[in-house]
Amino acid sequence: MRWRTILIQYCFLLVTCLLSALEAVPIDIDKTKVKNTQPVDSAKIEPPDTGLYYDEYLKQVIDVLETDNHFREKLQKADIEEIKSGRLSKELDLVSHHVRTKLDELKRQEVARLRMLIKAKLDSLQDTGIDHHALLKQFDHLNHLNPDKFESTDLDMLIKAATSDLEHYDKTRHEEFKKYEMMKEHERREYLKTLNEEKRKEEESKFEEMKKKHENHPKVNHPGSKDQLKEVWEETDGLDPNDFDPKTFFKLHDVNNDGFLDEQELEALFTKELEKVYDPKNEEDDMVEMEEERLRMREHVMNEVDANKDRLVTLEEFLKATEKKEFLEPDSWETLDQQQFFTEEELKEYENLISLQENELKKKADELQKQKEELQRQHDQLEAQKLEYHQVVQQMEQKKLQEIPPSGPGGESKFPHI
Numbered sequence: 001m002r003w004r005t006i007l008i009q010y011c012f013l014l015v016t017c018l019l020s021a022l023e024a025v026p027i028d029i030d031k032t033k034v035k036n037t038q039p040v041d042s043a044k045i046e047p048p049d050t051g052l053y054y055d056e057y058l059k060q061v062i063d064v065l066e067t068d069n070h071f072r073e074k075l076q077k078a079d080i081e082e083i084k085s086g087r088l089s090k091e092l093d094l095v096s097h098h099v100r101t102k103l104d105e106l107k108r109q110e111v112a113r114l115r116m117l118i119k120a121k122l123d124s125l126q127d128t129g130i131d132h133h134a135l136l137k138q139f140d141h142l143n144h145l146n147p148d149k150f151e152s153t154d155l156d157m158l159i160k161a162a163t164s165d166l167e168h169y170d171k172t173r174h175e176e177f178k179k180y181e182m183m184k185e186h187e188r189r190e191y192l193k194t195l196n197e198e199k200r201k202e203e204e205s206k207f208e209e210m211k212k213k214h215e216n217h218p219k220v221n222h223p224g225s226k227d228q229l230k231e232v233w234e235e236t237d238g239l240d241p242n243d244f245d246p247k248t249f250f251k252l253h254d255v256n257n258d259g260f261l262d263e264q265e266l267e268a269l270f271t272k273e274l275e276k277v278y279d280p281k282n283e284e285d286d287m288v289e290m291e292e293e294r295l296r297m298r299e300h301v302m303n304e305v306d307a308n309k310d311r312l313v314t315l316e317e318f319l320k321a322t323e324k325k326e327f328l329e330p331d332s333w334e335t336l337d338q339q340q341f342f343t344e345e346e347l348k349e350y351e352n353l354i355s356l357q358e359n360e361l362k363k364k365a366d367e368l369q370k371q372k373e374e375l376q377r378q379h380d381q382l383e384a385q386k387l388e389y390h391q392v393v394q395q396m397e398q399k400k401l402q403e404i405p406p407s408g409p410g411g412e413s414k415f416p417h418i
Contacts, residue, residue: 050164054141057110064102068095089156100231103150111147114139177292181341182350210284215337218276222330223297224304232269246322250315259312263298277335293336
């Protein structure tokens with residue numbers, strides 16, 4: 001269903017597994033010429049994790065809405081702007097009672113989960129007297145004022161939160177990669193400080209040698225260019241490069257036959273280019289950097305081809321892109337080894353932040369050690385008191401036994417009464 005594709009694909013491809021029902025434009029392909037072609041069973045494709053903290057809740061809500069024929073029919077023709085605007089959320093009022101009941105149950109479960117997370121966090125900070133219900137306001141993917149009922153407001157908030165969060169997802173990934181590179185360089189420099197001059201020179205020489213070895217790779221084709229796609233056509237698909245046809249290429253790589261090239265399908269097109277630069281067997285090749293390169297390639301192609309910015313490439317968009325000059329005569333592609341990830345100022349600022357964090361952690365560790373020592377002291381004191389008490393009890397019982405006079409066969413005292 002197209003509405004589901006647009007909504008969830010825009011929300012980073014949550015439900016690609018449910019799109020097999022859409023009939024694509026038939027295009028004749030000689031499958032006998034394609035290497036290792038196997039039918040795709042869309043029902044078996046698992047939707048990827050979006051990385052959102054409410055990922056499971058989002059998936060479950062979509063699954064339940066899919067079961068309502070009226071709602072599905074209304075949204076089949078919806079475009080991304082209609083979905084993002086929230087106007088279609090009002091259709092929730094017309095779904096069946098069974099669906100509404102199930103959505104209510106899902107919301108109650110999500111609210112309970114969030115409350116548990118809040119309580120666990122606050123308890124760890126030893127905060128007391130805080131209104132946990134009020135803290136639900138910080139979660140913008142549901143209406144906390146009505147924790148028991150799933151309303152049109154909840155659907156609207158869920159869609160807007162997911163689209164907003166995932167629009168910033170790639171940016172966050174870039175920032176995390178930058179931090180990764182700075183940490184890697186920071187650790188390298190800290191290690192060099194521990195070495196004598198001779199060893200340090202050896203390590204520096206080895207570092208430069210590995211760097212040059214990594215940079216010595218075949219030319220990488222510009223992502224999305226004719227040369228790049230023709231290479232996939234020839235080496236991956238096993239087809240004659242002279243027979244390259246964009247329309248056929250689109251159909252061939254729309255692996256789930258939903259009429260779109262989604263982000264995963266696009267990223268799969270860059271595998272051959274990435275293999276020119278990265279090999280997991282090589283010490284000089286960093287697989288984290290490979291994934292950053294893949295992300296850069298996908299972003300670039302999406303910016304060039306995805307005209308309506310719905311994170312999906314239609315056949316029409318794809319064919320229009322193949323008519324541009326950039327498709328036939330692209331600029332050279334600069335790989336990550338030609339990029340500067342950070343400046344010395346940024347690295348210094350990052351190292352200062354690390355130093356502050358380390359000092360804070362050391363301070364907490366010292367406080368915990370003191371608490372541990374105090375608890376051990378109290379434990380030892382209690383053990384000493386326990387031992388002292390046990391000894392006193394034994395002494396009292398022994399004294400009591402000594403004070404009891406011996407008795408005769410009938411239990412009478414052996415000593416005569418005075």
